[in-house]
């Protein structure tokens with residue numbers, strides 16, 4: 470017998486029942502209804518009587534076909550169109566009557582085992598879980614977390630050498646291994662337009678439990694490329710007249726709680742390089758989460774995204790500057806730019822979970838470590854009216870008020886810092902060479918009550934950019 474009722478949380482079904490000796494060596498069907506807008510089915514299963522040698526195995530049929538069998542080895546699983554817990558098949562989530570299959574290899578005579586199956590039916594547009602591929606944060610606590618937001622593998626045009634030296638599509642696990650070797654805390658894998666890589670990510674996440682895997686994709690259009698992070702659902706990328714507009718893509722991203730980040734906008738556009746730079750005229754920059762200021766292919770050269778980004782900042786948009794390796798070969802020399810984690814984006818986040826990292830990026834609590842080291846970093850704060858804010862935050866000092874700025878640099882011996890205000894390098898900061906492993910510089914700034922932004926770069930002796938900081942906004 471199965472009772473079916475909705476718990477307080479509307480989306481969850483709790484199915485309870487009793488297995489007895491009569492069910493030994495049989496398959497008990499537990500049906501449940503899946504509605505039209507459901508995009509993911511997640512099942513938690515438990516039962517009593519293990520101490521009396523009851524064993525209940527678990528499997529799943531959707532309304533049409535077999536979706537997997539995990540026997541007695543998994544207490545929970547999830548299935549969606551793109552990804553499923555190993556043992557289960559990803560595929561369309563069609564409405565209808567689905568069935569859990571409970572196999573009963575052993576239960577004693579006279580034993581009653583109570584089972585509980587809690588079924589979470591995630592609907593499209595529902596507030597997402599803390600992470601897609603992990604149920605718990607990989608690390609608790611607010612900290613600076615290092616990651617790479619842009620990379621390709623076998624699911625698009627990433628390639629590497631096979632065992633016998635042939636150039637082959639590079640399996641996704643190679644990207645994950647390279648990120649681990651570099652000591653990264655998170656990566657977003659961003660294959661072109663496709664969403665086929667999420668199943669491999671789901672399989673790898675439990676093993677790589679120190680490296681957060683974030684679902685990404687590179688929306689690749691004739692008018693530019695943009696990454697979308699934080700959703701596994703399909704987003705139509707076919708930007709063309711009469712089909713999909715940039716507004717449609719942005720709206721769909723927002724509906725799915727994703728984040729939209731423009732890639733390598735400083736590359737040429739049009740016939741010189743179709744879709745390389747950013748040429749989508751109707752882009753609403755107030756709805757863009759981030760801009761790839763530093764791409765592994767161009768770093769801070771003439772085609773970097775810094776000028777494009779700063780021009781938007783000057784127009785009053787609060788946009789986070791990020792970095793991405795755009796890696797296309799996970800096995801390349803880690804010291805070469807475009808290797809996984811070169812550059813790294815470093816995010817101050819409340820914990821190591823997908824939502825916390827994306828929130829940290831949205832709020833601009835970010836700097837880019839161009840060479841993807843393990844320890845280089847900056848903290849940059851502004852103090853006014855007894856309030857202290859960090860990169861990405863805003864303060865509103867009145868004209869004549871003193872703003873006290875503090876820059877702490879770590880692992881940057883031999884480098885020098887520069888302060889950029891409204892796109893111009895200033896002489897506000899002592900630009901002498903950094904001597905200590907951890908060094909702090911402070912300066913004061915008299916506010917004029919108008920809108921400005923102030924941020925920091927740190928450069929090597931030869932001028933190469935090492936750290937790109939995000940702005941503190943004044944009166945915005």
Ligand SMILES: [Zn+2]
Nearest residue numbers: 687694732733
């Ligand atoms: Zn691209």
Ligand SMILES: [Zn+2]
Nearest residue numbers: 619621687795
């Ligand atoms: Zn790319």
